[in-house]
Amino acid sequence: MEEKEISQAVIGRLPRYFRYLGDLKDEGVERISSQELSELMKVTASQIRQDFNNFGGFGQQGYGYNVEFLYNEIGRILGLDQTHHFIIIGAGNLGQALGNYLNFERRGFIFSGIFDKNPELVGKDVRGIKVQPMENMEQFVRENDIDIAVLTIPKASALEVSERLVQYGIKAFWNFAHVDLPVPEGIQVENVHLSDSLMKLSYNISRYKKEREEK
Amino acid sequence: MEEKEISQAVIGRLPRYFRYLGDLKDEGVERISSQELSELMKVTASQIRQDFNNFGGFGQQGYGYNVEFLYNEIGRILGLDQTHHFIIIGAGNLGQALGNYLNFERRGFIFSGIFDKNPELVGKDVRGIKVQPMENMEQFVRENDIDIAVLTIPKASALEVSERLVQYGIKAFWNFAHVDLPVPEGIQVENVHLSDSLMKLSYNISRYKKEREEK
Numbered sequence: 059m060e061e062k063e064i065s066q067a068v069i070g071r072l073p074r075y076f077r078y079l080g081d082l083k084d085e086g087v088e089r090i091s092s093q094e095l096s097e098l099m100k101v102t103a104s105q106i107r108q109d110f111n112n113f114g115g116f117g118q119q120g121y122g123y124n125v126e127f128l129y130n131e132i133g134r135i136l137g138l139d140q141t142h143h144f145i146i147i148g149a150g151n152l153g154q155a156l157g158n159y160l161n162f163e164r165r166g167f168i169f170s171g172i173f174d175k176n177p178e179l180v181g182k183d184v185r186g187i188k189v190q191p192m193e194n195m196e197q198f199v200r201e202n203d204i205d206i207a208v209l210t211i212p213k214a215s216a217l218e219v220s221e222r223l224v225q226y227g228i229k230a231f232w233n234f235a236h237v238d239l240p241v242p243e244g245i246q247v248e249n250v251h252l253s254d255s256l257m258k259l260s261y262n263i264s265r266y267k268k269e270r271e272e273k
Numbered sequence: 274m275e276e277k278e279i280s281q282a283v284i285g286r287l288p289r290y291f292r293y294l295g296d297l298k299d300e301g302v303e304r305i306s307s308q309e310l311s312e313l314m315k316v317t318a319s320q321i322r323q324d325f326n327n328f329g330g331f332g333q334q335g336y337g338y339n340v341e342f343l344y345n346e347i348g349r350i351l352g353l354d355q356t357h358h359f360i361i362i363g364a365g366n367l368g369q370a371l372g373n374y375l376n377f378e379r380r381g382f383i384f385s386g387i388f389d390k391n392p393e394l395v396g397k398d399v400r401g402i403k404v405q406p407m408e409n410m411e412q413f414v415r416e417n418d419i420d421i422a423v424l425t426i427p428k429a430s431a432l433e434v435s436e437r438l439v440q441y442g443i444k445a446f447w448n449f450a451h452v453d454l455p456v457p458e459g460i461q462v463e464n465v466h467l468s469d470s471l472m473k474l475s476y477n478i479s480r481y482k483k484e485r486e487e488k
Contacts (some may be wrong), residue, residue: 073469077451100453126346132349136472137479151370158366161451161468165473185452205478225387230478236292236376239317244481248474250465253376254288256447257351259463261284263420263445266459 064112066231079129091122140153148187148210149174157184169196200227206230213237279327287347294344306337339404363425364389364404372399386413414441420447428452
């Protein structure tokens with residue numbers, strides 16, 4: 059099955075399908091039509107069919123989709139059948155929160171190390187893993203099979219640290235720093251810009267208030 | 274200036290413009306052309322002009338944009354000239370991280386309260402604000418001018434808690450719970466589904482690996 063040239067918009071929707079299908083599976087649902095899935099997820103059935111057609115369609119519409127098969131297929135497409143080891147750079151509250159989040163492990167993301175330049179945080183235990191000083195980062199990445207670096211450090215250091223990590227062999231960044239990382243081709247970046255998300259919420263609150271006032 | 278019917282895709286890009294313009298302003302840059310901004314942000318100049326045309330264009334292209342004016346205008350459109358008080362539901366690592374994030378305050382988001390059902394967390398100090406038990410939530414929201422509830426609680430309780438918060442008068446949710454909230458019309462929701470974001474990263478790692486293997 060060819061999986062090339064699929065737009066990031068489609069990819070961005072896959073985890074949500076995966077989440078709903080996981081819930082359905084947990085509830086014991088065996089088959090679901092695109093119409094039922096459409097009502098549940100509040101997207102059009104035609105959108106669902108179009109999205110799934112990118113991956114060969116996942117079975118007959120007339121009889122609905124096999125929930126477990128679809129769940130497993132989407133998981134496989136998302137690469138969740140693989141194991142990825144990640145390190146966290148920045149052991150503040152956010153870094154610790156991400157290290158403590160057990161659900162990632164269920165999806166094959168293994169928390170392997172955490173680093174901070176603050177000596178007061180070094181040695182602190184995060185789910186059985188001790189915070190290491192930044193000086194240990196290079197050796198740790200080179201000697202362990204680390205795919206992903208999670209950046210929860212300030213903007214000012216994120217650029218320099220990410221450059222170094224690319225040299226050490228990191229293939230992907232999950233970036234919480236409030237800056238876009240200029241990485242070489244082939245290095246994957248997924249940004250979580252929390253302030254951007256909060257501003258979008260702010261816009262929608264303001265707009266709704268204005269619309270109400272105009273009525 | 275009319276600001277209706279602007280797509281969420283455009284809105285979603287505004288915070289990024291705001292971020293780049295803030296950096297340019299801090300660097301003392303006074304004017305910038307759409308071409309220069311395009312190179313900096315790695316989006317097409319035509320995309321920038323189209324986005325800005327939704328808001329009347331923000332001044333002459335030929336002479337470039339006035340950075341400070343554009344920064345202020347986009348901030349105003351995003352509602353950042355308003356003050357929003359928020360509470361955090363869930364005082365775990367993530368809740369504490371968000372309460373401690375000073376930058377939100379610079380944008381007019383005032384951290385006003387934090388709640389948790391865990392008695393061990395109640396009374397804990399988060400940036401000068403003590404964690405309160407869930408029983409205090411109703412009175413606190415009704416007596417204070419709270420716009421936004423930040424949900425950092427598990428999926429299972431998020432639905433019930435969000436329903437109650439809507440009754441108490443909350444107008445917007447910044448939702449970190451791994452579930453879509455079914456809220457009444459007029460209530461704004463901005464989701465940060467961390468697992469979804471990590472799965473998207475996983476997909477891109479897998480796809481790149483496959484492409485390399487095929488070559």
